[in-house]
Amino acid sequence: MSAEHEGIDLRLLGPVRVRRDGAELPLGSARRTAVLSVLALNAGRSVSREQLIAAVWGDDPPASATGNVYTYVSALRQMLEPARDRWAAGQVLSSGGGTYRLHVREEDVDAFRFEALREEGKRHRTAGDRRSELATLESALRLWHGTALAGVPGPFAEAQRLRLAELRLATAERHAALLLELGHHDDAIDALRALIETYPLQKNLRGMLTTALHAGGRRAEALDVQDHPGTKPRPDAGTEPGDTPRPARGRVRIGPGERTVEIPYADRPALTGRDTEVRLLRRATAEVAAGRGRSLRIEGTPGMGKSALLAVALRGSVPAGCRIGWAVGDELSRRMPLGVLLECVEAAMAGDAARTVVKQLFTIAADALDGSIVRTVDRAVALLRQAAEQAPLILVADDLQWADAVTLRVWAALHRVTAELPLLLIAAARPGAEVLDGVPADDVIELPALAPAAATALVRSCAPEPPDPRTLGRLLADAGGNPFYLRHLAAAATDEPAALPAELVSAVGAQLAPFAEETRQLLRAVAFLRPVDPAGGEDQDLRCPLDELAVVTGRPAAELAEALRPAVSTGVLDASGRDVAFRHPVVGRVLHEGTPAALRVILHRSYAERIADAGGAPERVVAQLLAGPVPLDGPVARWLTAHVEELAGRAPQLAVTVLQRARAQHAVESGERLVLTAWLARLLLRQGRSAVAEANWVAARTADADLEGEMRWVAALTHERRGEYDAAAEVARAVLSERRIPVRWLDRFRILLTRLRPHLSGNPTVPHLSRSALIGDQVSVIR
Known part of the structure; x- marks a missing residue:
C-alpha cells in the first residue's frame, strides 16, 4: 500500500481547490471534481468503482459511467503526480481490485480539520475551559470560504453539503453563545446579525440577538428585534428546521358571557383513547372552581396528543367565574424572562384591574434582566397569589x-401555594426534559x-378506504401507537408501502432538531442498522x-450510549440492555428514506463491510446488503459464498x-453463482417451495457429479x-438411464420410483428404455 503523501492541501x-507544495492545481470538469471530492472525503480508504458511480451519477448512471470514471481517475493522477511515468502505478491516487484510494492524511483535508477542531472544542467545553473552546471554534470557522463543495454535482456531494452546512451552523451558534457568555456583547451582536442574514428563519438566533442586545445595554434595539421578528420567508426557503406548526385556535367563552379567551385546539373535535385523561383534567377544573387548587403535568413524546388533550378537556368545560390563560413555549420564549408566564397571565386577565396585574408582571419581567432572581420570583408569586385570591385562576x-428559567422558578414556587389557593397549574411537556427536574x-x-383497539379505530376513521389486515398491521407497527403518526x-395508506407524507416527515425533522448534531447523526446510523427486512414482515426485530x-462508527459503546441519552430520555429511543430501538419505527423510516438513494447504498455497503470485518453475524451483514440494496458484486459475492451455509442455518x-x-445479478461470477x-x-x-428451476439450472451446469445428483434429487422431490x-418419475428415469451420478444418489432414485408406482398414470412399462438398460439397472417397470 502506498504511504500517505504530504504537501497536498484539499479544500x-x-x-x-487543491494545492500541492503551495501551487494550486487545475481541477477540470465538474464531474471530475465530484470524483475527487468522494475520494477526499474517504481519504486513506478504498472506494469501489460502483460506489463512485453511485456517488456521482446516482441511481440512473449513463452507460458511459464506468469509462468516464477511468478517464477522470487518469486525469486526476496526472494532475496530482505530473512527473509520474504514464505506465507507472499511482502513488497519491492508487487503484486495485476495482477500487481507488487517495493517499493523503485527514489533516490535509479542510473538512476533516474542521470536524477535528469541533471535537477539540467539545473537549474544552467538557473541561469547562470556555476561552479555549472559543479560540478553537474561531479557528474552525475560519476554514470556511463559502458553500461546501460549491458547484459539485451528484447525490454524494449534495448530502455532504447539507451535513457540513448543518455542522457549520451549529458551530457558529455555539461560537455566538460563547461570545455572549464571556461578555463580548458587541462581537456577539455582530456575529448574530450576520447569522440571521444567512439563516433568516432560525428563530433561536433572534432570541440570542435580543439577549445580547439587552446584555449590551441596547434595549431599544432589543425591543425593535422583538417587534419586528423578521421578514416573510422566501417562497423557496421551505420550512424552518424545528419550526413546529402551532395548532389552530378557537374562542371559548369563560364565565357568564362576559368575555372569551383563545384556546388552541386540534383539527379533530374528539380524541381517541384518552377518556381517562380528559376526565381527570375536567375534575381538576371543577375542584379549582370550588377553591381547591393543584398542579398537573402531562408528559408525552411529540405527536402523542398533549395539546389536543388540553384543548378537548378544557373546551367548554371551564366552570363559570374561572379565569384561564394559555401559553405555548418555544425557543424564543426561553430567551425572555417570564415570557411564558406573561403570555398566560395576559390571556387570563380582562378589565382595567386585571390589566394592572399584567402591567405589574411586565415590570417584574423587565427588572429580572438586572435584578435578583430570588426577588423576582417572590414578587411574581405574590402578585399571582393576589390575583388567585380574587377569582379562581x-x-x-x-x-x-x-419556558425560560425565571418562569420555571416561578412555576415551581406557585406549585407550593396551590394547596392554599384556587389556583390550577396545568403544564404539558416532553418526557425527560432536564430543565423540569426542579419543577414539581x-x-x-x-x-x-x-x-391496539384505539389505534385501529383511529386508522379506520382517517383512512380513505378500510385498510386490509396486512396494511393495517404495517401502519400500527410503524406508528407505535402515536396518534399523530397514525393519522x-x-x-396516505395504500396496499403497498409508499412514500411517507411530507407533513409527517417535516414533523419528525422538527422533533429531532433540538438534539445536538452528534445525536442526530447517531440516530441516522441507528435507522440504518435496523433496516426493514424485505422478508421479515411485521414481526421483524427492529x-x-x-x-x-460501535463497530460501524468506530466509537466505544459506552460513549455512544451517553451521546444517545437525550434521545432515550425524551422517548425517541427505547433502551433495553445493550440494544436501542425507535419507540415509533416511522421515525427510523424517515431518517432512512430521507437519505439520498445513492448515499444509502454507499452507507449500507460500508456498514456491511465493517460488520463482516468485525466477525458479525451473517444475517446482520445481509440485512445491510438487502436494505441498500447493495450490488452483489465480486467482493460481496465472495463473502456470501463463504458464509452462505451459516446464513442458511441462522436465517x-x-x-x-x-x-x-444474487442469482438474478450477472455481476456474480459463474462459479459463485453456481x-x-x-x-x-x-x-x-x-x-x-418449488426449487425445480434453480435445481435444474445447477444440474445442467455443474461438473461435480455429486452436486448434479443432489440437484436432480431436489427437482424430483x-x-x-x-x-x-x-x-418426478421422468426425472428419476432420466437419471437412472444416464448413470452419471454417484451410486448413493442412484439408490435414492430407485427407491423414489418404487414409491411413485401407485401414483403413475398411463403405460406401466418403460418403452423408451432398451431391454439391456432395464436389466442392467433393474429399473422397476411394474406399476
Whole structure:
C-alpha cells in the first residue's frame, strides 16, 4: 500500500481547490471534481468503482459511467503526480481490485480539520475551559470560504453539503453563545446579525440577538428585534428546521358571557383513547372552581396528543367565574424572562384591574434582566397569589420545557401555594426534559401509546378506504401507537408501502432538531442498522445493538450510549440492555428514506463491510446488503459464498431473499453463482417451495457429479411433494438411464420410483428404455 503523501492541501469548505507544495492545481470538469471530492472525503480508504458511480451519477448512471470514471481517475493522477511515468502505478491516487484510494492524511483535508477542531472544542467545553473552546471554534470557522463543495454535482456531494452546512451552523451558534457568555456583547451582536442574514428563519438566533442586545445595554434595539421578528420567508426557503406548526385556535367563552379567551385546539373535535385523561383534567377544573387548587403535568413524546388533550378537556368545560390563560413555549420564549408566564397571565386577565396585574408582571419581567432572581420570583408569586385570591385562576403552559428559567422558578414556587389557593397549574411537556427536574407537580400524567383497539379505530376513521389486515398491521407497527403518526400514515395508506407524507416527515425533522448534531447523526446510523427486512414482515426485530453501532462508527459503546441519552430520555429511543430501538419505527423510516438513494447504498455497503470485518453475524451483514440494496458484486459475492451455509442455518428466509437476488445479478461470477443457486434450491425445498428451476439450472451446469445428483434429487422431490408424480418419475428415469451420478444418489432414485408406482398414470412399462438398460439397472417397470 502506498504511504500517505504530504504537501497536498484539499479544500472542500467552499469551491473545491487543491494545492500541492503551495501551487494550486487545475481541477477540470465538474464531474471530475465530484470524483475527487468522494475520494477526499474517504481519504486513506478504498472506494469501489460502483460506489463512485453511485456517488456521482446516482441511481440512473449513463452507460458511459464506468469509462468516464477511468478517464477522470487518469486525469486526476496526472494532475496530482505530473512527473509520474504514464505506465507507472499511482502513488497519491492508487487503484486495485476495482477500487481507488487517495493517499493523503485527514489533516490535509479542510473538512476533516474542521470536524477535528469541533471535537477539540467539545473537549474544552467538557473541561469547562470556555476561552479555549472559543479560540478553537474561531479557528474552525475560519476554514470556511463559502458553500461546501460549491458547484459539485451528484447525490454524494449534495448530502455532504447539507451535513457540513448543518455542522457549520451549529458551530457558529455555539461560537455566538460563547461570545455572549464571556461578555463580548458587541462581537456577539455582530456575529448574530450576520447569522440571521444567512439563516433568516432560525428563530433561536433572534432570541440570542435580543439577549445580547439587552446584555449590551441596547434595549431599544432589543425591543425593535422583538417587534419586528423578521421578514416573510422566501417562497423557496421551505420550512424552518424545528419550526413546529402551532395548532389552530378557537374562542371559548369563560364565565357568564362576559368575555372569551383563545384556546388552541386540534383539527379533530374528539380524541381517541384518552377518556381517562380528559376526565381527570375536567375534575381538576371543577375542584379549582370550588377553591381547591393543584398542579398537573402531562408528559408525552411529540405527536402523542398533549395539546389536543388540553384543548378537548378544557373546551367548554371551564366552570363559570374561572379565569384561564394559555401559553405555548418555544425557543424564543426561553430567551425572555417570564415570557411564558406573561403570555398566560395576559390571556387570563380582562378589565382595567386585571390589566394592572399584567402591567405589574411586565415590570417584574423587565427588572429580572438586572435584578435578583430570588426577588423576582417572590414578587411574581405574590402578585399571582393576589390575583388567585380574587377569582379562581387556571394557568396552562404547553411545551413547558421551552419556558425560560425565571418562569420555571416561578412555576415551581406557585406549585407550593396551590394547596392554599384556587389556583390550577396545568403544564404539558416532553418526557425527560432536564430543565423540569426542579419543577414539581402533584400529578404527572404520562400519555402512553394508544392501545391496539384505539389505534385501529383511529386508522379506520382517517383512512380513505378500510385498510386490509396486512396494511393495517404495517401502519400500527410503524406508528407505535402515536396518534399523530397514525393519522398521517392512515390518510396516505395504500396496499403497498409508499412514500411517507411530507407533513409527517417535516414533523419528525422538527422533533429531532433540538438534539445536538452528534445525536442526530447517531440516530441516522441507528435507522440504518435496523433496516426493514424485505422478508421479515411485521414481526421483524427492529432493535439496534450498541456493539454493532460501535463497530460501524468506530466509537466505544459506552460513549455512544451517553451521546444517545437525550434521545432515550425524551422517548425517541427505547433502551433495553445493550440494544436501542425507535419507540415509533416511522421515525427510523424517515431518517432512512430521507437519505439520498445513492448515499444509502454507499452507507449500507460500508456498514456491511465493517460488520463482516468485525466477525458479525451473517444475517446482520445481509440485512445491510438487502436494505441498500447493495450490488452483489465480486467482493460481496465472495463473502456470501463463504458464509452462505451459516446464513442458511441462522436465517433461512433472509438467505432465500439474498440468494434470489444474487442469482438474478450477472455481476456474480459463474462459479459463485453456481454455489449460491444450489443453496437457494436446498432452502426452497426445505421451505416447501418449488426449487425445480434453480435445481435444474445447477444440474445442467455443474461438473461435480455429486452436486448434479443432489440437484436432480431436489427437482424430483419438489415434483413429488407438489403431486406432480409423472414429472418426478421422468426425472428419476432420466437419471437412472444416464448413470452419471454417484451410486448413493442412484439408490435414492430407485427407491423414489418404487414409491411413485401407485401414483403413475398411463403405460406401466418403460418403452423408451432398451431391454439391456432395464436389466442392467433393474429399473422397476411394474406399476
